[in-house]
Amino acid sequence: MNPDSLVSISDISKEEILRLLRQARYFESHPNQRILEGKVVATLFFEPSTRTRLSFETAVNRLGGRVIGFSDASTTSSSKGETLKDTIKMVSNYADLIVMRHHLEGAARYATEVTDVPIINAGDGAHQHPSQTMLDLYSIYKTQGTLDNLTITLVGDLKYGRTVHSLLEAMYYFNPTFNFVACKELQMPAEYRQFCTDKGIRYNEFTDFSPEVINSSDIIYMTRVQRERFTDIMEYEKVKNLYNLNAAMLDDSKENLRVLHPLPRVNEIDQDVDDSPKAYYFQQAKNGLFARQAIICRALGIDIPEEK
Amino acid sequence: MSSKKELAVAALRNGTVIDRIPSSVLFEAVRILGIERLDKHVTIGNNLDSKELGTKGIIKVADTFFPEDVLNRIALIAPTAKINIIRDFEVVEKYHVELPSTIMGIVKCDNPKCITNNEPMRTRFDLIDPKHRVIRCYYCGHSVTASHAHIK
Numbered sequence: 001m002n003p004d005s006l007v008s009i010s011d012i013s014k015e016e017i018l019r020l021l022r023q024a025r026y027f028e029s030h031p032n033q034r035i036l037e038g039k040v041v042a043t044l045f046f047e048p049s050t051r052t053r054l055s056f057e058t059a060v061n062r063l064g065g066r067v068i069g070f071s072d073a074s075t076t077s078s079s080k081g082e083t084l085k086d087t088i089k090m091v092s093n094y095a096d097l098i099v100m101r102h103h104l105e106g107a108a109r110y111a112t113e114v115t116d117v118p119i120i121n122a123g124d125g126a127h128q129h130p131s132q133t134m135l136d137l138y139s140i141y142k143t144q145g146t147l148d149n150l151t152i153t154l155v156g157d158l159k160y161g162r163t164v165h166s167l168l169e170a171m172y173y174f175n176p177t178f179n180f181v182a183c184k185e186l187q188m189p190a191e192y193r194q195f196c197t198d199k200g201i202r203y204n205e206f207t208d209f210s211p212e213v214i215n216s217s218d219i220i221y222m223t224r225v226q227r228e229r230f231t232d233i234m235e236y237e238k239v240k241n242l243y244n245l246n247a248a249m250l251d252d253s254k255e256n257l258r259v260l261h262p263l264p265r266v267n268e269i270d271q272d273v274d275d276s277p278k279a280y281y282f283q284q285a286k287n288g289l290f291a292r293q294a295i296i297c298r299a300l301g302i303d304i305p306e307e308k
Numbered sequence: 309m310s311s312k313k314e315l316a317v318a319a320l321r322n323g324t325v326i327d328r329i330p331s332s333v334l335f336e337a338v339r340i341l342g343i344e345r346l347d348k349h350v351t352i353g354n355n356l357d358s359k360e361l362g363t364k365g366i367i368k369v370a371d372t373f374f375p376e377d378v379l380n381r382i383a384l385i386a387p388t389a390k391i392n393i394i395r396d397f398e399v400v401e402k403y404h405v406e407l408p409s410t411i412m413g414i415v416k417c418d419n420p421k422c423i424t425n426n427e428p429m430r431t432r433f434d435l436i437d438p439k440h441r442v443i444r445c446y447y448c449g450h451s452v453t454a455s456h457a458h459i460k
Contacts, residue, residue, distance in 0.1 A: 084427055106423040106447025125421050127448055191451065 002118040004299045007108045009130040009166050014173040016298075017137065021147075022306035023294035024138045024287070031290065035302055036065030042095035043069035044087070045122070046078060047103040051263070051285070052122050052131070056099050059292040068095060085114045092117040097299050118299040126162050131295055132262060133166040135288040140219055142287065143258040143280060147171070151216055153179040155209060156223035156243045156268060158188040163262045164223060168192055171201075178203040179213050183239040185230060209243050215252050220245070222261040222268050222281075246270035250278055260284050323348070323370040325392040326379070331355050333385040334365030336459060340381050340414060341367075341374065348372050361388060376403075381414055383407045384454045387441070407454060409435050411443060416458040422448035433457075 006012065012020075041060045045053050048071055057067050068091075070076050078087055084107060091098060092115040100108055101122040108121035108128070123129040141147050152171065154164045158180055168178065168188075178196065180188045180203060187205065196203045206213055214220065225243060230236040244267060245259065261269060261281040273279050297304050329337050334354045343350055349370035358364035373393065382389055383405040393401035411433040417424050424431045424447055432446040441454040452458075 084423070085429075102423075103421070104423045104426050105419060105421050105449070106445065109447050110423045110427065110429060124423075125448075 001112050002116050002299075004301055005108075005112045005119040006130050006295060006299060007112060007119065007121045008128045009133045009170045011130075017134075017170065017173070019306060020134060020291070020294045020298060021138050021141050022308060023297065023304050024134070024290040025142075026305050026307040027290040027293040028287075029307065031293070032062050034064035035297065035304065036060060036063040036300070039065040039096045039300065040094060041065050041067055041097045041099060041296065042091045043067055043071075043122075044091060044098060044100040045069065045071045046073040046076075046084075046107070047101050047123075048072050049101050049123060052101060052129075055285075055288045056120075056122060056131075056292055056296075059289055059296055062289075063293060063296070065296075069099075084111065088115050088119075097296065099296075120295060120299055126160060128166060129162055130166065131288065131292050132163050133170050134295060135284065135291040136163065136167050136221070136260065136262070137170055138287045138291045139258070139260055139280060139284040144218055144256060147174040149175050150218040151177045151179065152219045152221060153181060153213055153217040154188075154221050154223070155181040155245075156225050157186045157229060158182040158223070159186040160226075160229055161223045164188075164221065165192055167221065168201075169195070172196075172199045176201060179217065180205045181207075181209050181213060181243065183207060183225075183235075183242065185235060185239070186225065209245075209249075211249070211252065214249055214257075215254065217257055218254060220257065220259045222259060222265070224264075224266055224268055241267075244268050244270065245273055247272040247276050250276055253278065320368050320370055320394045321397055322395050323368065323372055324374055324379075325394060326367040326369075326382070326389055327364070327392060328358065328361060328388045328390045329365040329367065329382070329386045330361055330388065331363040331365050334367070337365070337382045337386050337389070338367060340385070340459065341378065343367065343369060346372060377408055380405050380408045381411070384411070384415065384443075384457055385459065387454070407435050407438065407441060407443075410446075411435075414460055415443065416460045417445045417448060417450055418452060418458055419445065419448050419450040422450060424448070431460075 060067050088111045097118050099120045099122050102124050105125035105127040107124045112119045158164055227236050257278050258280040259278055331354055351368040354365040355363045379391055389405045391403050392399045413430050415433050433443040436442050436444045442451050444451040
């Protein structure tokens with residue numbers, strides 16, 4: 001097992017999170033470098049995810065490293081019944097770092113146990129996706145100038161949305177106040193509400209996406225409400241448009257408010273929000289590149305400068 | 309009645325008595341401890357009267373002393389179980405089983421999308437809430453109370 005692996009955001013300390021954010025800032029001003037020259041990074045996408053894979057591969061390419069891997073497990077031996085263990089052991093012979101995405105939960109944690117090559121979890125089912133969390137944190141840090149004492153409103157699917165769960169866990173170091181806005185079916189699960197209570201994190205729950213909630217927020221983190229999450233289709237029809245955001249709703253919001261979304265969006269953010277200076281979801285995706293450059297260098301034990 | 313019970317326990321010269329096992333899980337406890345594979349004298353009683361449990365089961369194994377962490381495995385299904393260590397007809401040690409902080413093997417994760425249900429590997433659960441006896445899969449994070457845990 002390699003201690004520099006990153007499987008879950010809870011694997012790293014507050015100090016490490018802050019260091020990674022300052023390093024992401026450095027990469028934002030110096031995105032092209034040769035610091036990974038001679039390094040081979042394997043991107044093993046047992047489950048397709050074009051957005052995440054391209055972001056990781058761009059991060060490696062811009063730092064001068066080489067990429068091997070696959071973007072679909074159907075072309076590999078795992079479709080012939082090879083175990084994950086064997087695939088990881090085989091690739092470990094070739095690569096200095098493995099970035100992996102898998103449809104099974106806990107796959108990345110298990111992979112760290114069968115190899116000494118560092119593993120970066122690029123998503124394991126509905127479980128963890130720490131590089132998404134790092135880019136969310138970096139987006140918040142960049143737009144607010146701090147992570148401390150912010151009011152963050154999470155909207156939409158709070159039950160199944162792993163990005164909101166990981167963000168909640170990562171933000172606990174920074175004294176946040178959370179607003180959870182969701183319909184009954186998609187409320188924040190009890191274990192995460194318990195987590196907030198145990199850690200002394202303030203939170204309020206709403207079923208209305210009201211002006212009061214919007215206007216008190218520093219960050220609004222939108223997520224997609226998916227039809228397949230509902231057992232009762234009538235329920236879905238009832239709530240599907242309750243958690244949509246349009247530009248007029250931002251009229252009296254705070255100056256520093258920024259709207260985030262892990263993407264892809266469907267209709268939960270109206271197109272007219274895109275032109276608002278408070279819309280930040282496209283830049284947020286771009287920040288993923290810098291956050292991932294920092295995460296890759298951490299996993300490879302490469303020292304890089306920090307920038308405030 | 310009570311003298312008979314004492315006699316039953318005292319009949320063991322050396323070994324381990326596992327008492328106060330809920331009747332419904334007695335044979336599961338036998339299986340978890342691997343008692344079927346032992347070649348020593350084993351006495352198993354079930355549906356015996358118990359003030360606390362209504363009915364209970366008891367397992368007596370001669371000339372066998374299990375490590376404590378092995379016996380603690382049955383705390384998953386039989387938290388009431390009590391261990392008596394017998395040497396030369398005397399009870400030399402008594403203790404209640406306790407849920408271990410880490411449970412390797414034994415428990416099957418209920419999450420069908422968990423890696424442990426799809427790879428030939430050992431499961432691992434961590435005790436995250438001793439008061440409510442909640443254990444969590446180390447791999448996928450799925451939690452379950454010990455009494456609802458699915459024993460392999």
